[in-house]
Amino acid sequence: MAKLLKIGIVGCGAIGSSLAKAIVSDFSEKAELASLYDIDIEKAYNLSMALAIGSQTMVSRPIKFNRKLAALNLEDLINKVDLVIEATKADTAFDIAKKAISNSRDIMIMSVGGIIEHYKELKALTEEKKARIFIPSGAICGIDGLKAATCGKINKVILTTKKPPKAFLGAPYLLKKKIRLDNIDKDTVLFEGNASQATKAFPQNINVAATLSMAGIGPEATIVRIVASPTITRNIHEIEIESDAGKIIIRCENVVHPDNPKTSYLAVLSAIATLKQVLEPIKIGT
Ligand SMILES: NC(=O)c1ccc[n+]([C@@H]2O[C@H](COP(=O)([O-])OP(=O)(O)OC[C@H]3O[C@@H](n4cnc5c(N)ncnc54)[C@H](O)[C@@H]3O)[C@@H](O)[C@H]2O)c1
Structure with a gap:
């Protein structure tokens, strides 16, 4: 039997938990969930117990889980796995990535906004350490066309992200500018700037801007507009790309994850699809 890819998940929230379940239920022929870590250790324990109970009902391959699946710290997890999945928050993503790649x-x-300023450093480290970084398209579509277009000339990339006001709760930009969300009664532009500024201003909301800019023309040149809309229930991302190859217009209306209104369900599925691509010999799409 071929060797299973050992996977460790850092961050057992909405995305980490969904990914853990997918690894156990869909990828058990090729991968093994080898470790879980969360800064809130109970979350890792609880997830490992939930997976153990869930696996009893799996006909194909019941898996013996115990509380030992939960790692005590990041180093412990890294020692046990081949692939680390980061699903924590923007200000910890770089540190986790650096330790894993080192x-x-x-x-x-997943917290792509957290690595945007460290892209070159991480790229150099991956080359030195013979490691790879996988960045799912996340909550947006169109990364394939954008990557193809960058092989020619791109003139413009604009992202407009529209979410219900409560999705922006706690954003550093709103606190700094003293912008209140509870009295927004019509579509309101909260922010306009480039992707580099957007990821600092809204670190938990605008990972898509980081992904889009790293795949395309970079964080300084990618334009971002953020809108709070009291009339929508989905997270909407519109992308406009002008290039020598033509014009690309994308609009995603994403259902939010039931456990976290800041996170789109599509982002979880995109991470699962990326994992599938890592495990499969045939890669479809740019
Ligand atoms: N790439 C995308 O398109 C995209 C889309 C949605 C969300 N995200 C990002 O993915 C990340 C996870 O999203 P989520 O919805 O699962 O968030 P969540 O808040 O539901 O879960 C995050 C988990 O990480 C844990 N955590 C925080 N700091 C940690 C640390 N230093 N070490 C270990 N665990 C830590 C928290 O305790 C929590 O359990 C977020 O940064 C989010 O912004 C990316």
Whole structure:
């Protein structure tokens, strides 16, 4: 039997928990969930117990889980796995990525906004340590066309993100500018700037801006507009790309994750699809 890819998940919230369940239920022929870590250790324990109970009902391959699946710290997790999945928050993503890559582990990064300023450093480290970084398209579509277009000339990339006001709760930009969300009664532009500024201003909301800019023309040149809309229930991302190859217009209306209104369900599925691509020999799409 071929060796299973050992996977460790850092961050057992909405995305980490969904990914853990997918690894156990859909990828057990090729991968093994080898470790879980969360700064709130109970979350890792509880997830490992929930997976153990869930696996009893799986006909194909019941898995013996116990509380030992939960790692005591990040180093403990890194030691046990081939691939680290980061699903924590923007200000910890770089540190986690650096530690994983320094130990020659591959990493999938979800909190993409947290690495945007460190892109070159991480790229150099991956080359030195022979590791790879996987960045799912996340909550947006169109990364395939954008990557193809960058092989020619791109003139403009604009992202407009529209979410219900409560999705922006706690954003540093709103606190700094003293912008209140409870009295927004019509579509309101909260922010306009480039992707680099947007990811600092809204670190938990605008990972898509980081992904889009790293795949395309960079964080300084990618334009971002953020709108709070009291009339929508879905997270909407509109992308406009002008290039020598033509014009690309994308609009995603994303259902939010039931456990976290800041996170789109599509982002979870995108991470699962990326994992599938890592495990499959045939890669479809740019
Ligand atoms: N790439 C995308 O398109 C995209 C889309 C949605 C969300 N995200 C990002 O993915 C990340 C996870 O999203 P989520 O919805 O699962 O969030 P969540 O808040 O539901 O879960 C995050 C978990 O990480 C844990 N955590 C925080 N700091 C940690 C640390 N230093 N070490 C270990 N665990 C830590 C928290 O305790 C929590 O359990 C967020 O940064 C989010 O912004 C990315």
